[in-house]
Amino acid sequence: MNNLVRDIVIVGGGTAGWLSACVLAASAAPGLTVTLIESPDVPTIGVGEGTWPTIRHTLARIGIGEAEFLLACDASFKQGSRFDGWRDGAPADHYYHPFVPPPESVSGDCVTLWRDKGASHSFADFVGPQPGICALNLAPRQRAMPDYAGALNYAYHLDAGKLARLLTRHATQALGVRHISDHVTQVTMADNGDVAAVQTRTHGAISGDLFIDCTGHAARLIDGCYGVPLIDRQSELFNDRALAVQVPVAPGSPIASQTTATAHAAGWTWDIGLPTRRGIGCVYSSAYMSDDEAETTLDAYLRARTATALDAVSPRLLSFRSGHRERFWERNCLAIGQAAGFLEPLEASAIVMIELSLDALVKNFPRDRSAMDVQARRFNTLFRYRWDRIVEFLKLHYIVNRREEPYWRAHREAAGIPARLADLLEVWKHQPPSNFDFPQVDEVFPAASYQYVLYGMGFPPPEAGRMKAGDSGAAEQAIRQATARARGLAAGLPTNRAYLDALREATMPATLTQDLKG
Numbered sequence: 047m048n049n050l051v052r053d054i055v056i057v058g059g060g061t062a063g064w065l066s067a068c069v070l071a072a073s074a075a076p077g078l079t080v081t082l083i084e085s086p087d088v089p090t091i092g093v094g095e096g097t098w099p100t101i102r103h104t105l106a107r108i109g110i111g112e113a114e115f116l117l118a119c120d121a122s123f124k125q126g127s128r129f130d131g132w133r134d135g136a137p138a139d140h141y142y143h144p145f146v147p148p149p150e151s152v153s154g155d156c157v158t159l160w161r162d163k164g165a166s167h168s169f170a171d172f173v174g175p176q177p178g179i180c181a182l183n184l185a186p187r188q189r190a191m192p193d194y195a196g197a198l199n200y201a202y203h204l205d206a207g208k209l210a211r212l213l214t215r216h217a218t219q220a221l222g223v224r225h226i227s228d229h230v231t232q233v234t235m236a237d238n239g240d241v242a243a244v245q246t247r248t249h250g251a252i253s254g255d256l257f258i259d260c261t262g263h264a265a266r267l268i269d270g271c272y273g274v275p276l277i278d279r280q281s282e283l284f285n286d287r288a289l290a291v292q293v294p295v296a297p298g299s300p301i302a303s304q305t306t307a308t309a310h311a312a313g314w315t316w317d318i319g320l321p322t323r324r325g326i327g328c329v330y331s332s333a334y335m336s337d338d339e340a341e342t343t344l345d346a347y348l349r350a351r352t353a354t355a356l357d358a359v360s361p362r363l364l365s366f367r368s369g370h371r372e373r374f375w376e377r378n379c380l381a382i383g384q385a386a387g388f389l390e391p392l393e394a395s396a397i398v399m400i401e402l403s404l405d406a407l408v409k410n411f412p413r414d415r416s417a418m419d420v421q422a423r424r425f426n427t428l429f430r431y432r433w434d435r436i437v438e439f440l441k442l443h444y445i446v447n448r449r450e451e452p453y454w455r456a457h458r459e460a461a462g463i464p465a466r467l468a469d470l471l472e473v474w475k476h477q478p479p480s481n482f483d484f485p486q487v488d489e490v491f492p493a494a495s496y497q498y499v500l501y502g503m504g505f506p507p508p509e510a511g512r513m514k515a516g517d518s519g520a521a522e523q524a525i526r527q528a529t530a531r532a533r534g535l536a537a538g539l540p541t542n543r544a545y546l547d548a549l550r551e552a553t554m555p556a557t558l559t560q561d562l563k564g
Contacts, residue, residue: 049415052078055254057230057244057267059084061095061206062383062400063260064213068108069404070258071221075413081224082217083244083252088262095209096124096305096318096394097201099145100401102194110216112193113549118212120320121204122301122542123185125176127393131309133504134448141168141502142304143393144176145199147494149528155521157478157497161507169501173525175532180303182536185545197535203305203318203325226252233271240378240415241271255415259381263388268371268381276369276387279437282462283368284453285313285390287337289344290327291359293352295319301542307392310343311335312453316391317351321546324352327364329390334453337363366390370433375422378415380407387433392443395436395490402432402490432490438467439491439499445471446503474500476508 054070056063063082071080105115115121126144133139148156156173164172171177176198179186187196217223228246236242243253259267268274280286302319313330328344335343345356370387374380382403389395406425412418441464444457460468470483479496501507540548 051255051412051415051418053254054078054080054256054258055244055252056080056082056258056260058260058262058383058385059088059214060210060260060262060383061213061397062262062385063258064210064217065104065397065400066258066260066382066404067217067223068213068221069104069401069408071217071223072108073408073411079224080217080222081226081252081254083226083228083230083246085229086227087229095204095206095397096127096391097204098394098398098401099199099201100398101201104401104404106194108216109220110212113553115212116202116546117550117553119202119204119208120322121202122320122546123187123303124201124203124305125180125186125198125303127305127307128180129307129309129443129499129502132307132314132443132447132449133502135309141498142170142177142180143495143498143502144170144174144180144304145201146174146176147492148173148497149521149524156525157501157507159521159525160501170498174528175535178532179535179539183300183303183541183543184536184539185303185542186539187545188539189545189549197539203320205320230266233267235271241267255378256412256418257379259379259385260383262384263366265371265381265385267379268374268376268385272376272379274374274376274381275372277372279368279370279389282437282441282464283390284331284333284456284462285329286365286367287332287340288327288329288364288366288391289337289340289361290325290364291344291348291356291361293324293326293348293354293359295321295323298543298547301546303542305394308347309449309454310347311451312339314392315344315347319542321543321550326352327391329392331453334451334456368437373422373426374403374429375425377422378418380422380425386429389433389436389440392440393436393491395440398490399432399436402488403429431486434464434466435484435490438464438470439495441467442496442499443503446500446505448504471505474505474508478508 056066059082063084067080067082074080126142128140128142130140160169160172179198186198186200218225226246226249228249230244231247232245233241234243234245234251241257243251245251257267259265301321306317308315312335316327316329318325326348328340330340341356348354348356366388368389371381374386383400406428410421412421445463447454479493479500481493484493
């Protein structure tokens with residue numbers, strides 16, 4: 047019997063499905079086919095997405111140029127996140143989680159140096175240049191640099207609907223992906239328990255050797271065929287609703303370099319700047335805030351920051367529940383994207399989990415069905431670890447707070463804090479977060495991210511005498527170099543608006559450019 051894995055069938059489109067199609071087709075060995083089946087009636091939700099720096103490698107590996115991506119997806123640069131009001135809600139309460147880490151060789155010593163000499167600065171401002179660059183709305187790169195290279199580490203903000211359309215074109219026109227626009231009516235199972243084929247309304251049976259479930263919350267294969275349960279994480283992450291709007295921006299207006307997350311009484315509001323609009327959404331817990339109260343909260347935010355009232359835009363109510371599958375790969379079915387799980391959009395983990403899933407699949411691709419069960423067990427172990435780490439990191443944003451609303455007090459209660467995170471918080475009273483706390487080769491969030499959030503939220507650094515003194519001289523030199531670099535970058539980098547407008551003008555036909563100017 048021939049057990050070679052030759053035909054990959056992806057069920058579902060959107061970002062998860064088309065990114066899967068592109069990565070698998072770009073990485074496929076000769077003789078491997080990739081087919082994507084997409085219902086013509088399921089729209090992509092394009093409220094605006096944040097990504098991680100990993101997306102640059104992903105776009106490069108599938109062969110999409112950076113300028114093409116930026117223009118096609120109405121994208122802008124993201125250099126981290128800014129959190130306003132999460133600590134106590136005071137006017138000066140804000141901190142950054144930038145993408146550039148503290149100097150790695152002296153990261154622990156940087157914490158000590160900041161504790162002793164940096165009291166007038168936030169931790170992120172003290173140890174690196176990126177918060178200052180973000181405050182000036184500067185781009186992380188010059189246009190003359192090679193694609194996906196930058197003076198600072200960066201990701202993107204983008205329109206998710208436009209990204210899906212770009213990936214669709216690239217997959218079908220450049221990478222040879224077979225696209226079937228049809229409804230899946232049922233699934234045919236093989237005698238051994240594998241998925242043998244999916245039945246479609248007009249194209250009949252589509253058979254395959256490996257099926258990728260990208261059907262979102264419906265989870266047609268991983269749940270519908272195999273009944274793999276969803277592990278609910280709502281007791282740790284309370285939010286389950288979001289009101290999302292899109293607000294047009296004036297030509298020439300500044301474009302922010304970061305996602306801004308502003309805390310409110312029962313959640314937070316995202317604010318993502320794109321060249322033509324801002325994506326803004328009020329995330330909240332229905333246990334602590336009604337839909338009407340959320341509308342009032344979002345309306346107040348819009349009026350204060352955009353001079354736009356809620357009734358002038360079209361808010362969409364999104365309902366979700368934070369959770370993930372007990373297993374992600376069952377027999378010859380692998381769930382990717384929301385079929386695998388979904389956590390609230392804080393820190394933008396959705397797309398990176400798609401990327402990480404695809405990277406693990408490509409690097410350990412089961413060329414023969416006999417190896418698939420072993421690879422599935424390894425994948426499930428790794429990704430259960432990763433989902434747990436994301437839950438812990440998101441929870442960290444909520445528990446070190448001094449706000450007095452019931453929602454925020456509830457987050458501080460021990461019952462809702464993951465046990466491993468509670469243990470680490472005890473350890474971090476005596477030493478900063480370090481790589482020893484996160485031993486995997488490819489951790490979802492490095493120790494530096496925990497430092498930025500922990501100290502940004504006001505968690506006290508270890509007291510003098512509790513931590514062995516390191517090389518303070520090396521740390522001081524590293525901080526001086528970071529400060530000098532910040533000045534040079536501030537003088538030499540363009541604003542996001544200047545960069546993106548110049549890019550658009552340079553790539554437009556001359557007649558269209560004149561029309562826009564006129």
